[in-house]
Amino acid sequence: MSTAILWFRQDLRLADNPALAEAVSQHQHVIPLYIHSNTDAGEWALSGASLWWLHHSLTALKHSLQSTGSDLLLDQGKVQQVLEEIVSKYKVNAIYWNRQYEPWAINRDKQLKEHFTQKGLEVKSFNAALINEPWTITTKTETPYRVFTPYWKNCLAAGIDRPLLDQPEKLPALPKGLTGASIETLKLLDPINWHAGFNDVWIPGEEGAHAALTEFLDGTVNDYDTGRDVPGTTGTSRLSAHLHFGEISPRQVIAAVRREQTSEADANRYISEIGWREFAHHLLFHYPHTIDQPLNSKFEHFPWRQDFDLDLARWQQGQTGIPLVDAGMRELWHTGWMHNRVRMVVASFLIKNLQVHWLEGARWFWDTLVDADLASNTMGWQWCAGSGADAAPYFRIFNPVTQGERFDGAGDYVRKWVPELAKMPKKFLHKPSEAPAEVLQEAGVVLDENYPSPMVDLKQSRQAALDAYKEIKELS
Secondary structure, three states, rough: OOOOEHHHHHHOOOOOOHHHHHHHHOOOOEEEEEEOOOOOOOOOOOOOOHHOOOOOOOOHHHHHHHHHOOOOOOEEOOOHHHHHHHHHHHOOOOEEEEEEOOHHHHHHHHHHHHHHHHOOEEEEEEOOOOOOOOOOOOOOOOOOOOHHHHHHHHHHHHOOOOOOOOOOOOOOOOOOOOOOOOOHOOOOOOOOOOOOOHHOOOOOOOOHHHHHHHHHOHHHHHHHHHHHHOOOOOOOOOOOOHHHHHOHHHHHHHHHHOOOOOOOHHHHHHHHHHHHHHHHHHHHOHHHHHOOOOOOHHHHHHHOOOOOHHHHHHHHHOOOHHHHHHHHHHHHHHHOOOOOOHHHHHHHHHHHHHHOOHHHHHHHHHHHHHOOOOOHHHHHHHHHOOOOOOOOOOOOOHHHHHHHHHHOOOOHHHHHOHHHHHHOOOOHHHHHHHHOHHHHHHHHOOOOOOOOOOOOHHHHHHHHHHHHHHHHHOOO
C-alpha cells in the first residue's frame, strides 16, 4: 500500500490542484499536510493580516477535505523535521507539492527535493499558481523581460488557456492512527483581535473565492475597464488574496471570464491584470534581490530621509491631513485591503512627498494586507519608487488632491473612511485646508482638532523630491 504526502502551501484548494490530482491517481493513501513554519522566510514571514486569512483558509480547507473522506493534518516547526517524522512513522513513498516562487522557498524546496530523493522517495512538484512559470517566457535573446507589454504579448502568443482539473469527489482515507494539531494550536490569530472588522468583509477559502468570482462576473466585470479606477464603488474582483493563498487558480479565473458574456475590452483588461500578477512573479524569480534593493542601481544613492518615524506613523494611521491618503490607510487598517488606485496614491505620497524609503511602505503593507504577496508587493512599491522594472518614472508624482477629485468626485470613498469630513461640500472635500472658515464651521471640521492640517505642502514636497532625484539622475 503506497502512501504519499500532499504538502499544501499556497494552494489551499481541491479543484485544479495538480499535486493533489497526481497524488490521488498514484497512491492508495494520501496524507494532506500543512506545516506552519516561519523560520525560512526571514523578514517576509507571514504576519498580521495574512495570518488571519491563513487561519480561516485552513479551516475551510479542513472542512472540504473532511467532506471527501479525508482530513488536513496540521503541524508546525522546521519543515524537514516534520516531513521526516511523518515519512518514517507512516512509511511514506512520495511527497508532492505545488511550487512557490519566493527566493527563500525556491532554496528550501530544492534542498528538500534533493534530501528526500536521496532517501529513495519520489518527490514531485507542480505549477498550480501561475499560467506561465517565470523561466518559460523570455525575450528573443533568452533574457528576462523588464517591460510588461512585450512580456504579456509573449504570454498571449504562448497561450494562457489551460485545461482545468476537476475536484476529486472522494479522497483516500488517512492511515490509521494519524492525528495532528488543531488549527487553534497554530496560534495564527492575534489575541488583541485588531482584525475584528475583517470578518464582515471577507470569506477566506475555496468556496469564498468562487463566491467572490461569481459576484464579480454577475456585474462588476461588465464595467471593469472604467470602474476599476473608482475606489468608492465595487469595481474590482477582490480576488487577490484568494489567488495568493491558492484558493482559486488564475486558470480558473480566466476560464470563467472567458465563459461570461461580457465586452471583449472589459474581459481583456481584467485578464491583463492577471498578467501583471504573472509579471511580478517573473521579476521576483529573475531579480530576487529586488525584495529589498532597487532594480535600478542608481537608486542605491538616493538621499532617503532618516528622520521619518513620526511622519511614517501618521501615514500608517491615516492622519496625514490629505483626505484620499487618509481614507486609503484607514480602509487598509479596518479591512486588510486597499483599492489599487489608492495604493498607488498612498505609496507615491510616502515615497515622494515624504521621501521615506519605499521599503518602509512595503513592510507596512506586508503586515496589514490580507493579499500581501511578495512578488506583487515588491513590484508595486518599486514601480511607484521609479526604481523597478517598467516603473513609473520618479518624476511622475501623484497629486492626491487631483486624484481624489478625479476618481472620487462625489466623495463616497473619503466620506466613508474619513467620517470627520462627511459634511464637507464636494468643492473642498479633498482639500479641506483651503476651505473658508464658514464652510469648515458648517461641516463641523476644526483643523488640527478633529482633522489634521496637511502634514506637508504638496507643491513644495514635490519639488523637493524632484531635486533629490536630480542628484542621482546623472550617475553612470
